[in-house]
Amino acid sequence: xxxxxxxxxxxxxxxxxxxxxxxxxxxxxxxxxxxxxxxxxxxxxxxxxxxxxxxxxxxxxxxxxxxxxxxxxxxxxxxxxxxxxxxxxxxxxxxxxxxxxxxxxxxxxxxxxxxxxxxxxxxxxxxxxxxxxxxxxxxxxxxxxxxxxxxxxxxxxxxxxxxxxxxxxxxxxxxxxxxxxxxxxxxxxxxxxxxxxxxxxxxxxxxxxxxxxxxxxxxxxxxxxxxxxxxxxxxxxxxxxxxxxxxxxxxxxxxxxxxxxxxxxxxxxxxxxxxxxxxxxxxxxxxxxxxxxxxxxxxxxxxxxxxxxxxxxxxxxxxxxxxxxxxxxxxxxxxxxxxxxxxxxxxxxxxxxxxxxxxxxxxxxxxxxxxxxxxxxxxxxxxxxxxxxxxxxxxxxxxxxxxxxxxxxxxxxxxxxxxxxxxxxxxxxxxxxxxxxxxxxxxxxxxxxxxxxxxxxxxxxxxxxxxxxxxxxxxxxxxxxxxxxxxxxxxxxxxxxxxxxxxxxxxxxxxxxxxxxxxxxxxxxxxxxxxxxxxxxxxxxxxxxxxxxxxxxxxxxxxxxxxxxxxxxxxxxxxxxxxxxxxxxxxxxxxxxxxxxxxxxxxxxxxxxxxxxxxxxxxxxxxxxxxxxxxxxxxxxxxxxxxxxxxxxxxxxxxxxxxxxxxxxxxxxxxxxxxxxxxxxxxxxxxxxxxxxxxxxxxxxxxxxxxxxxx
Amino acid sequence: xxxxxxxxxxxxxxxxxxxxxxxxxxxxxxxxxxxxxxxxxxxxxxxxxxxxxxxxxxxxxxxxxxxxxxxxxxxxxxxxxxxxxxxxxxxxxxxxxxxxxxxxxxxxxxxxxxxxxxxxxxxxxxxxxxxxxxxxxxxxxxxxxxxxxxxxxxxxxxxx
Numbered sequence: 001x002x003x004x005x006x007x008x009x010x011x012x013x014x015x016x017x018x019x020x021x022x023x024x025x026x027x028x029x030x031x032x033x034x035x036x037x038x039x040x041x042x043x044x045x046x047x048x049x050x051x052x053x054x055x056x057x058x059x060x061x062x063x064x065x066x067x068x069x070x071x072x073x074x075x076x077x078x079x080x081x082x083x084x085x086x087x088x089x090x091x092x093x094x095x096x097x098x099x100x101x102x103x104x105x106x107x108x109x110x111x112x113x114x115x116x117x118x119x120x121x122x123x124x125x126x127x128x129x130x131x132x133x134x135x136x137x138x139x140x141x142x143x144x145x146x147x148x149x150x151x152x153x154x155x156x157x158x159x160x161x162x163x164x165x166x167x168x169x170x171x172x173x174x175x176x177x178x179x180x181x182x183x184x185x186x187x188x189x190x191x192x193x194x195x196x197x198x199x200x201x202x203x204x205x206x207x208x209x210x211x212x213x214x215x216x217x218x219x220x221x222x223x224x225x226x227x228x229x230x231x232x233x234x235x236x237x238x239x240x241x242x243x244x245x246x247x248x249x250x251x252x253x254x255x256x257x258x259x260x261x262x263x264x265x266x267x268x269x270x271x272x273x274x275x276x277x278x279x280x281x282x283x284x285x286x287x288x289x290x291x292x293x294x295x296x297x298x299x300x301x302x303x304x305x306x307x308x309x310x311x312x313x314x315x316x317x318x319x320x321x322x323x324x325x326x327x328x329x330x331x332x333x334x335x336x337x338x339x340x341x342x343x344x345x346x347x348x349x350x351x352x353x354x355x356x357x358x359x360x361x362x363x364x365x366x367x368x369x370x371x372x373x374x375x376x377x378x379x380x381x382x383x384x385x386x387x388x389x390x391x392x393x394x395x396x397x398x399x400x401x402x403x404x405x406x407x408x409x410x411x412x413x414x415x416x417x418x419x420x421x422x423x424x425x426x427x428x429x430x431x432x433x434x435x436x437x438x439x440x441x442x443x444x445x446x447x448x449x450x451x452x453x454x455x456x457x458x459x460x461x462x463x464x465x466x467x468x469x470x471x472x473x474x475x476x477x478x479x480x481x482x483x484x485x486x487x488x489x490x491x492x493x494x495x496x497x498x499x500x501x502x503x504x505x506x507x508x509x510x511x512x513x514x515x516x517x518x519x520x521x522x523x524x525x526x527x528x529x530x531x532x533x534x535x536x537x538x539x540x541x542x543x544x545x546x547x548x549x550x551x552x553x554x555x556x557x558x559x560x561x562x563x564x565x566x567x568x569x570x571x572x573x574x575x576x577x578x579x580x581x582x583x584x585x586x587x588x589x590x591x592x593x594x595x596x597x598x599x600x601x602x603x604x605x606x607x608x609x610x611x612x613x614x615x616x617x618x619x620x621x622x623x624x625x626x627x628x629x630x631x632x633x634x635x636x637x638x639x640x641x642x643x644x645x646x647x648x649x650x651x652x653x654x655x656x657x658x659x660x661x662x663x664x665x666x667x668x669x670x671x672x673x674x675x676x677x678x679x680x681x682x683x684x685x686x687x688x689x690x691x692x693x694x695x696x697x698x699x700x701x702x703x704x705x706x707x708x709x710x711x
Numbered sequence: 712x713x714x715x716x717x718x719x720x721x722x723x724x725x726x727x728x729x730x731x732x733x734x735x736x737x738x739x740x741x742x743x744x745x746x747x748x749x750x751x752x753x754x755x756x757x758x759x760x761x762x763x764x765x766x767x768x769x770x771x772x773x774x775x776x777x778x779x780x781x782x783x784x785x786x787x788x789x790x791x792x793x794x795x796x797x798x799x800x801x802x803x804x805x806x807x808x809x810x811x812x813x814x815x816x817x818x819x820x821x822x823x824x825x826x827x828x829x830x831x832x833x834x835x836x837x838x839x840x841x842x843x844x845x846x847x848x849x850x851x852x853x854x855x856x857x858x859x860x861x862x863x864x865x866x867x868x869x870x871x
Contacts, residue, residue, distance in 0.1 A: 004809075006806060007806070007811075009814070010806040011798070011806060013811050013814030014789075014798060014803075014805050014806050014811070014814075014817060014821060015790070015802065016747070016749020016788065016818050017749065017790075018814055020748075020815060022748075022751070023742075025746070165849055166813070166815075167753040167759060167813070167815040167816050167847065167848070168751065168813065215814075217751070217813050218813040218850055249755055249756075412841075468813060469850045470812065471812065607808075607809040608809065610855075611809050611852075613852075614851055614853070615812065615850045615852045616852075617852055618851075618852035618853070619849075640756065641753075641758035641759055642756060648845075648846075648847060649840050649844055649846070649848075649856065650840055650841070650844045652852055652854075654836075654854070
């Protein structure tokens with residue numbers, strides 16, 4: 001434990017043999033395709049599947065009438081139709097399905113289905129939805145009664161709709177089984193929650209819907225909701241043949257939820273020496289057409305809405321709206337990202353108003369162990385934010401603006417000779433809840449088996465936890481090796497033949513599935529110790545196997561009126577410093593360096609951990625400077641990688657990292673979830689650096705060239 | 712049915728005969744007709760670079776190349792990077808330096824980096840970044856990919 005053990009899947013991933021969900025193949029399989037709504041809001045007057053069914057090679061064309069079981073599904077609220085029934089509520093909503101013997105045939109057949117729509121008014125402005133109380137959740141936070149102060153700063157902030165943009169589009173293979181059920185090989189984040197939604201819609205008991213994790217090409221929240229799981233299964237059951245579905249990139253933009261865009265109004269009051277007196281905030285998050293995980297996202301925005309700062313008086317209203325925009329749900333950072341951008345922007349305004357540096361204002365208000373959050377929850381584990389900020393501030397700064405034209409904003413485009421290029425430095429701080437919150441029964445299951453293979457003890461670790469790239473397979477093996485002292489450890493493919501591991505989200509798997517593997521290993525070890533004989537001798541009687549569930553500390557709902565409650569089980573901090581060069585005439589930004597300090601409690605695998613911090617930081621950079629799904633009147637304007645930009649290697653600067661280990665005594669090995677916090681703090685740090693360079697208020701991310709050049 | 716073309720491709724050193732319509736993409740031909748699924752398709756229009764292969768040794772987007780135009784040419788896919796004695800230096804370096812997470816982009820990076828290091832066996836940071844700027848990775852933040860390429864250069868130098 002603590003060593004940079006290499007990924008067990010690394011060898012297959014560099015040889016090209018790792019089987020992603022898009023690579024699966026069975027002889028005689030059919031290809032599925034989805035017909036989606038072109039309109040954000042319309043009645044469906046009629047659907048004529050005749051022309052599609054008549055095409056050679058087409059095996060099935062299905063609509064909502066063919067859904068064998070329940071017609072609706074959803075993560076938190078079953079409000080999303082498997083296929084549209086009489087109306088569509090967002091552009092891209094699935095309307096009909098096709099199975100054919102070739103993917104092109106399936107696509108053309110889907111295009112041949114004739115749907116007559118009656119377009120109607122689309123509600124696409126969440127402020128209108130708020131006025132009309134079209135709310136998925138309203139969560140207030142109310143503490144204290146002092147809402148006046150010597151220094152007051154206000155601001156309105158916006159965050160654009162970000163896409164997870166994993167590189168491996170949605171895909172899977174559904175295989176009809178002899179027992180009338182279906183075997184589904186799928187790239188997902190949470191096998192059991194998929195099973196729990198798929199089975200009722202197929203009209204099957206859960207045990208007849210068996211899921212196995214196929215290779216996952218990235219996730220970042222976008223695979224928490226269902227995409228084609230029910231669709232492929234319906235086609236397989238109808239045709240009696242295996243059915244593969246693979247979304248293209250454009251369809252992927254319509255096939256999963258996005259990060260909620262946000263409109264936020266903040267007011268911070270402080271003493272003359274920069275100590276917070278109060279925070280008032282209104283946070284509006286657009287959830288789009290269906291519930292997805294919006295309630296939990298709104299909960300995070302509310303409970304973490306002031307950030308990791310001590311303040312006695314808080315008045316927050318966080319809202320999630322229903323509109324006819326694309327549905328929004330989970331993305332790395334999950335509601336904490338949007339608020340973080342706003343409260344950190346406010347902290348900089350407050351620093352300026354009080355004549356303090358950005359670092360000093362944050363240190364003066366930083367939470368520490370024993371602090372009380374806005375929800376009343378006491379931070380009862382180490383939270384060394386002030387120390388982290390001092391460490392960050394002490395890191396060396398990069399050299400001043402380069403004279404090499406290639407290093408300037410615009411790069412090889414040679415848009416400048418350095419005139420008009422300004423250097424800026426900015427800081428960002430983020431706090432993220434780890435694991436599921438607000439009373440959710442959050443647990444993981446692990447089965448650990450020790451047996452003799454070739455005369456030597458081997459360990460098999462079996463969980464349903466999804467490896468999505470983060471490195472959980474390494475951590476599971478490391479834990480088993482550490483706990484059992486046996487070198488040969490295999491992590492079995494994740495499937496639903498073992499109990500749920502919960503989601504690979506909320507930075508929770510090292511904690512919860514790590515905890516389950518550890519606990520199951522301890523149970524195995526206890527049996528070995530109790531037996532007393534040498535392990536090799538015991539195992540000659542047969543394998544030892546133990547299955548254990550692991551739960552983190554209980555959490556509680558937020559009070560619906562005051563927002564009070566111990567809603568989180570663990571909190572994690574990350575701080576970033578960004579250095580940027582800005583061509584103030586052209587509005588081009590080059591991030592020169594990013595430095596980060598994060599407290600992870602305990603480092604399990606340095607290589608994998610650093611990879612998570614680097615990757616999370618890069619996604620925060622994307623949100624700061626380039627990533628936005630542009631939606632106009634409910635329609636997505638840029639569903640492609642030509643028009644939706646994610647950072648390239650040229651956009652991502654070198655990083656300095658400092659990782660602290662202040663253990664959380666409640667968590668296995670003292671660890672703290674690590675994947676999300678860097679995604680929070682890098683965005684406001686970069687935005688602050690660009691403000692520092694330009695002197696502009698820049699109250700919206702992503703910051704576009706015109707926001708600078710035309711300001 | 713569209714007209715079909717019988718073509719032969721030299722894939723990873725082996726002559727492969729396939730019959731394809733003129734507009735069959737090389738990426739689909741490799742993945743579907745030849746079963747070489749190590750070449751990944753991430754965006755279908757030449758932006759992400761996951762489908763990068765080596766066409767006569769030069770990196771090319773297989774999602775923007777028609778299979779028929781590659782007739783008679785040498786194609787190296789990720790499956791062909793390893794030698795008789797195991798994974799190539801570039802493959803080993805990406806694994807050793809954790810230059811991958813989900814790994815979906817990795818075959819494209821491996822092919823691009825292989826060509827880069829053949830042209831420039833000891834690239835600077837700037838040259839690595841420039842050389843790989845046509846490949847997207849969503850997981851790693853690229854830090855360990857830069858390290859991997861430098862490490863591959865070291866391994867190649869040791870081997871030569």
